[in-house]
Amino acid sequence: MRVYVRAPGEASDVEHMPAGDVTEGVVRVGQTIRRPHQPQSLAVAGYLDWLEDAGFEGAPRYLGRDAGGRDVLSFVPGRCAGALPETWVQSEDLLASVARLVRRLHGASAGYVPQDHPFPPRTVPTSTIPTTTVHQDPADLICHLDVTPQNVVVRDGLAAGLVDFDLAGPSTALRDACNTAMHWVPLRDPADAWPGWEELDPFRRLRIFADAYGWDREERRRVPGIAIDAAALSYDRMHHNAATLGGGWARMWAEGVGGLILRRRGWLEANAERLTGALTD
Ligand SMILES: Nc1ncnc2c1ncn2[C@@H]1O[C@H](COP(=O)(O)OP(=O)(O)OP(=O)(O)O)[C@@H](O)[C@H]1O
Ligand SMILES: [Mg+2]
Structure with missing residues (x-):
């Protein structure tokens, strides 16, 4: 030790x-x-x-x-967003810098295979919500998987660091980047917008993220489907953790996070074509 x-x-x-x-x-x-x-x-x-x-x-x-x-x-010096992200977090330069930072993380992570201490498997119950794709890409990269505004350290208006690697583990770069975009655009039902975030254009912001991360055309086409599937998985996982681990998971569940995730999924499905258009036009 x-x-x-x-x-x-x-x-x-x-x-x-x-x-x-x-x-x-x-x-x-x-x-x-x-x-x-x-x-x-x-x-x-x-x-x-x-x-x-x-x-x-x-x-x-x-x-x-x-x-x-x-x-x-x-300690990584700088500032992070609060629980309800403040309006300074809306900066498009910051959004693009988050995408670039996550891209660099993925580059640096390539080749890492845990030896002595593997990541504990994340137990996920059998899905209660149908997913859109028949099979998922196999996990081929250790990545962060929780790049929320609260977990990014900002200096001089740009993303400088990532903290809180509690959910890190094997996944794919595309899934981690989609998850980051979901948190930072953010991709959610407008009814669930954070105070002061109601007027933002998620289509424009997703495009900024995509260009800064550097998704190719095929990846851009796949983003809405991956985000929809991620919402289903996230719903099941939160539900499972609330029931088995209690604590903060149970509190979030009691506060209605399940409904928020389902509304996000509904919004993504209703807007999938428009999202693809914004990414590829
Ligand atoms: N290494 C670090 N350097 C600078 N600030 C940090 C660091 N780790 C945490 N923080 C700050 O403390 C806050 C809470 O820490 P952290 O994100 O690790 O825990 P948490 O969010 O409470 O955990 P969880 O997301 O698992 O509930 C962060 O949002 C960030 O502001
Ligand atoms: Mg955190």
């Missing part, structure tokens, strides 16, 4: 970080972040080590565990 020893003179004052949905007790201590140790922590640590060796500077470093057993990660 890697043991983190505080650097001499390092500040020890504790600052509580904005609460996320699931992980409680994330605090900043000096230039570090302390998080509860979790079943996937060592798998995440291995991935963060690989990213560091690959020269990817937009991720925290895993520094070990402190005397209380908590994971210690380097």
Whole structure:
């Protein structure tokens, strides 16, 4: 086990970080972040080590565990969106920079195969919602899978870092990029728009994301279907986690996240052609 020893003179004052949905007790201590140790922590640590060796500077470093057993990660300076993303998060330059950062993450992740600590399998119940494609592409890349506005560190108006690798694991670059676009465009029913986000044009914003990430024509054609399938999977997974893990998952479920996901799926289906058009015209 890697043991983190505080650097001499390092500040020890504790600052509580904005609460996320699931992980409680994330605090900043000096230039570090302390998080509860979790079943996937060592798998995440291995991935963060690989990213560091690959020269990817937009991720925290895993520094070990402190005397209380908590994971210690380097603090990535900058600011993140709050639970309801503020209007500064709408910047199109920021949106494009998020796409470029995720593209760089995918480049840096290529070739990574977890050795000592595999990612715990994510148990997903049999789907209750039909998916549109018969088979999914096999997972061929370890990636972040939760690039929300709250998990991107912004400096000088541009995406500089990614934090919160709790959901990282095997998937595909296309699925991770679609998931990122879903959070950042965002792709959701207009009835569920965040306050101050009602007037944004999701078609224009998805195109900005696509151009900045660099999806080819075939990938652009597949995006709506992948987003629709992801909504079905996400519905089942949230439902399952709420029932089996409780905590923040149960709270989100009680607050109606299931309905939000189903409305998103409905909006994506109703607008699939228009989305493809915006991506390919
Ligand atoms: N390494 C880091 N550097 C800078 N800020 C961080 C770092 N890790 C976390 N933060 C800040 O703390 C906030 C909460 O941390 P984090 O995202 O890791 O936990 P969480 O969102 O509570 O977890 P979950 O999404 O699993 O519920 C982040 O949104 C970000 O503002
Ligand atoms: Mg988070």
